[in-house]
Amino acid sequence: MASIEKLVRERILILDGAMGTMIQQYNLTEEDFRGDRFLRIPGQLKGNNDLLCLTRPDVVQDIHRKYLLAGADIIETNTFNSTRVSMADYHVQEYVREINLAAAGLARRMADEFTALTPGKPRFVAGSVGPTNKTCSMSPDVNNPAYRALTYDALAADYREQMEALLEGGVDALLVETIFDTLNAKAAVFAATQAMETTGIRVPLMLSVTVSDTVGRTLSGQTLEAFLASVQHADVFSIGLNCSFGARQLKPFLEQLARRAPYYISAYPNAGLPNSLGKYDQTPADMAHEIKEYIHEGLVNIIGGCCGTTDAYIAEYTALVEGVTPHVPAPKPENLWLSGLELLEVRPENNFVNVGERCNVAGSRKFLRLINEKKYDEALSIARQQVEDGAQVIDINMDDGLLDTRTEMITFLNLIASEPEIARVPVMIDSSKWDVIVAGLKCLQGKSIVNSISLKEGEEKFLEHARTIQQYGAAVVVMAFDEKGQADTFQRKIEVCERAYRLLTDKIGFNPHDIIFDPNVLAVATGMDEHNNYAVDFIKAAGWIRKNLPGAHVSGGVSNLSFSFRGHNYIREAMHAVFLYHAVREGMDMGIVNPATSVLYTDIPEDILERLEDVVLNRRPDAAERLIETAERLKAETDTAKASGNVRHAVQSQLSWRENATVEERLKYALTKGIGDYLEEDLAEALEQYAKAVDIIEGPLMAGMNHVGDLFGAGKMFLPQVVKTARTMKKAVAILQPVIESEKQEGSVSAGRVLLATVKGDVHDIGKNIVSVVMACNGYEIIDLGVMVPAETIVQRAMEEKVDMIGLSGLITPSLDEMVHVALELEKSGLDIPLLIGGATTSQLHTALRIAPVYHAPVIHLKDASQNAAVAAKLMNPESKEELSEELNEEYRRLREKNSERQVKTVSLEEAQKNRLNLF
Numbered sequence: 001m002a003s004i005e006k007l008v009r010e011r012i013l014i015l016d017g018a019m020g021t022m023i024q025q026y027n028l029t030e031e032d033f034r035g036d037r038f039l040r041i042p043g044q045l046k047g048n049n050d051l052l053c054l055t056r057p058d059v060v061q062d063i064h065r066k067y068l069l070a071g072a073d074i075i076e077t078n079t080f081n082s083t084r085v086s087m088a089d090y091h092v093q094e095y096v097r098e099i100n101l102a103a104a105g106l107a108r109r110m111a112d113e114f115t116a117l118t119p120g121k122p123r124f125v126a127g128s129v130g131p132t133n134k135t136c137s138m139s140p141d142v143n144n145p146a147y148r149a150l151t152y153d154a155l156a157a158d159y160r161e162q163m164e165a166l167l168e169g170g171v172d173a174l175l176v177e178t179i180f181d182t183l184n185a186k187a188a189v190f191a192a193t194q195a196m197e198t199t200g201i202r203v204p205l206m207l208s209v210t211v212s213d214t215v216g217r218t219l220s221g222q223t224l225e226a227f228l229a230s231v232q233h234a235d236v237f238s239i240g241l242n243c244s245f246g247a248r249q250l251k252p253f254l255e256q257l258a259r260r261a262p263y264y265i266s267a268y269p270n271a272g273l274p275n276s277l278g279k280y281d282q283t284p285a286d287m288a289h290e291i292k293e294y295i296h297e298g299l300v301n302i303i304g305g306c307c308g309t310t311d312a313y314i315a316e317y318t319a320l321v322e323g324v325t326p327h328v329p330a331p332k333p334e335n336l337w338l339s340g341l342e343l344l345e346v347r348p349e350n351n352f353v354n355v356g357e358r359c360n361v362a363g364s365r366k367f368l369r370l371i372n373e374k375k376y377d378e379a380l381s382i383a384r385q386q387v388e389d390g391a392q393v394i395d396i397n398m399d400d401g402l403l404d405t406r407t408e409m410i411t412f413l414n415l416i417a418s419e420p421e422i423a424r425v426p427v428m429i430d431s432s433k434w435d436v437i438v439a440g441l442k443c444l445q446g447k448s449i450v451n452s453i454s455l456k457e458g459e460e461k462f463l464e465h466a467r468t469i470q471q472y473g474a475a476v477v478v479m480a481f482d483e484k485g486q487a488d489t490f491q492r493k494i495e496v497c498e499r500a501y502r503l504l505t506d507k508i509g510f511n512p513h514d515i516i517f518d519p520n521v522l523a524v525a526t527g528m529d530e531h532n533n534y535a536v537d538f539i540k541a542a543g544w545i546r547k548n549l550p551g552a553h554v555s556g557g558v559s560n561l562s563f564s565f566r567g568h569n570y571i572r573e574a575m576h577a578v579f580l581y582h583a584v585r586e587g588m589d590m591g592i593v594n595p596a597t598s599v600l601y602t603d604i605p606e607d608i609l610e611r612l613e614d615v616v617l618n619r620r621p622d623a624a625e626r627l628i629e630t631a632e633r634l635k636a637e638t639d640t641a642k643a644s645g646n647v648r649h650a651v652q653s654q655l656s657w658r659e660n661a662t663v664e665e666r667l668k669y670a671l672t673k674g675i676g677d678y679l680e681e682d683l684a685e686a687l688e689q690y691a692k693a694v695d696i697i698e699g700p701l702m703a704g705m706n707h708v709g710d711l712f713g714a715g716k717m718f719l720p721q722v723v724k725t726a727r728t729m730k731k732a733v734a735i736l737q738p739v740i741e742s743e744k745q746e747g748s749v750s751a752g753r754v755l756l757a758t759v760k761g762d763v764h765d766i767g768k769n770i771v772s773v774v775m776a777c778n779g780y781e782i783i784d785l786g787v788m789v790p791a792e793t794i795v796q797r798a799m800e801e802k803v804d805m806i807g808l809s810g811l812i813t814p815s816l817d818e819m820v821h822v823a824l825e826l827e828k829s830g831l832d833i834p835l836l837i838g839g840a841t842t843s844q845l846h847t848a849l850r851i852a853p854v855y856h857a858p859v860i861h862l863k864d865a866s867q868n869a870a871v872a873a874k875l876m877n878p879e880s881k882e883e884l885s886e887e888l889n890e891e892y893r894r895l896r897e898k899n900s901e902r903q904v905k906t907v908s909l910e911e912a913q914k915n916r917l918n919l920f
Helices: 006-011 019-026 028-033 048-057 056-070 085-089 093-116 153-169 183-199 224-228 247-260 284-296 318-319 365-370 376-388 405-417 434-441 459-474 488-505 534-546 558-565 569-586 604-617 623-644 647-654 661-674 680-687 693-711 719-743 766-777 790-802 814-829 844-854 865-876 879-899 908-917
Strands: 074-075 124-129 173-179 205-209 235-248 265-269 336-339 343-346 351-358 393-395 428-431 448-452 475-479 515-518 590-593 752-758 780-784 803-808 835-838 859-861
Touching: 006 393, 019 048, 019 056, 019 569, 028 048, 048 056, 048 093, 048 623, 056 093, 056 393, 074 093, 085 093, 085 153, 085 318, 093 153, 124 153, 124 752, 153 173, 153 803, 173 183, 173 235, 173 693, 183 205, 183 224, 183 459, 205 265, 235 247, 247 265, 247 284, 247 365, 247 814, 284 318, 284 790, 318 428, 351 376, 351 515, 365 376, 376 393, 376 405, 393 488, 393 780, 405 428, 428 434, 434 459, 448 515, 459 488, 459 680, 475 590, 488 515, 488 534, 534 604, 534 780, 558 590, 569 590, 569 604, 569 623, 569 752, 590 752, 604 623, 661 680, 661 693, 661 719, 661 814, 680 693, 680 719, 693 766, 693 865, 719 766, 752 766, 752 790, 766 780, 766 803, 790 803, 790 814, 803 865, 814 835, 835 844, 835 865, 844 865, 844 879, 859 879, 865 879
Parallel strands: 074 124, 124 173, 173 205, 205 235, 235 265, 351 393, 351 590, 393 428, 428 448, 448 475, 475 515, 752 780, 752 803, 803 835, 835 859
Antiparallel strands: 336 343
């Protein structure tokens, strides 16, 4: 008999429909559920469908038979709630193993019976594993967000008991379904691995998620991409969506999953949306029409039905899947994936990922005091501020001799889960205590980082810890330590890191992208000659690791470098800026830093920069003495000013950037540094010099933003500083907004209707908001859909509002793929609306290679907001629109020819038009 793994590559497999919906048709009574066996069980048993495997096996078997007659290739066991935690509500938790064994046996016998009748069409049994009625990621007590009604360990034990029985009963796969909390799912994955090891029976592991809102997040708040990162460590056979919505409403989320998941894709939606009475009105034929899109667009490998579906619905699928090529899984990611509620993909073009350092009791006296005093709300505000300042990962460390470290780690991580602003970023669990790290891993639904493990206790302990981290699905920081001690020289650093890398990848198959080396940032300028080359050795080691250990990343605790200059905050921050500038260029792509730092590499005066680089790059033997001299001089100047009471002079020296500078220069500096204190007065002065408020936005403010972009691209500015800049720009636009509104001509005729949206998966809107202001000032009517906007919403609103053009915005790299998807959906819908493309990651080349080929209407890339109004005016004039289209087509053709080797295969315009004809 062909295996399920073989058949899924050859044809689309049909899964059965809803068990509960079918059971309702039998009009069973309380007596049917109780039978003779459970007469004395307290409470009501009606509704405990899984118990029917023991009391009315004939009903369950009849339902399996009906689905197999309808054409199902895979039937599910009637065990959705067959765990102790769920069955405890009915007081029958002691019968869990028996229920699962009986359910597996019933399904197995029916599947084998039908396989025997038609050996060329084998039937399979999937062991149904539901999400349970409790959640590990959220508190049921609104007054105690740190409380959990269910622990990871207890849930994993319950899942393991269920799965061992299902495996012994003969299932062909385990299907963890209707996942609403990723931490529950991670416990199920962990249990599945253990159950297979215990029984010696290995079967495919299938996962199916349910989304709870129109944005496509799980009930516990994760995006689908974040979920993929969270379960990336598991040996997953298929991943998909079930329940949630009807087929049409579920489709955009299925498309998103199919584009990114390196697994086979399953889908079994509800029979439409329920009516006001909770019933499903959609007919089998109507649902089949919507499911046809899944099949013919290559989105699925396994198709079935959930709530409201019966054998009549499943019977419609056989003809639909006949001869259709199944979905081809996406390639495995070639980057580090991390997640909180959202995905963080560490790509080469990310420049540098900063890890917020202030939630560390060993590094922050204030944070330690707050934890000691149980002032968790204030402690959370520190974490929140780190994220607001641009930390992309947040480091949590509770190692202190007077704290119950394990308890405090669990409490704080549970509290973070209730704070979406913090929980959206991944967590770095930082501890020298192994039990604390493991406890932390059991609290996080996202894919976290463990900081850290090393070879200092030998290879056996190192690999034992690495295997555990692997099981819980985290990335790992590997410190450059071994049995000999800390690696301090370049040669020792690369020797230890290479050995650790080979052990991890060759011995236990650790994903190389999940390995983050910390080659030890050590203090320089200590007065000891042997320390002088520490920074150089780190920088060289970073470059060597990135070139010779494929996939691995390089991180470090940057503040260690300047330990000798405690009390000299400016020198310390400037030294960090210099170190990062050189280390990042060489290969360091992560680091524990203070995201609120304000010193930029480009701001350091030349004389101080020279002395800093002499120290960091070890360019002269007296470098340390010269820098100490500079630090003491700067400190003495500050102290003198304070001692003499000349505070005003001290403040003025800090404001030298405002002296003898034009308003344009001041605004540019304020944006670059993220200083919003003087915007009111500077913008008031600018309004006296510029004819319109919008001219200030298009002029000095955009010039400042472009300068920030140049610094970021050159590695002289990092994301937290860019975030501060964006906030400052937003504040400037808000100050100008009332003036802009007053300048609008009352009763003026609309120049056109423009729909603006930041695409799905992206929450950045500063650029879009600037475009909105500029376009509105030029007479255009703006329909702003906000951020995280799905493609189908953009298409629908564009048709409803009869817009003249659509503007898509995105800051992060995944937004590029989403823009291609929007263009495809516009084409499939038969629209002819020009598309404007903008955002930090977008480019004319990407537009030419990926977006324009799938949409026949004009697709224009715009570098900044100032271009929008002029281009829009051309698009509103039929003659100039035609001329612009011809120019674009010629330019795009030239770019495609020049970059033919860089083109990524995508759906052609002809294919998109063909799909549209096929589907509609």
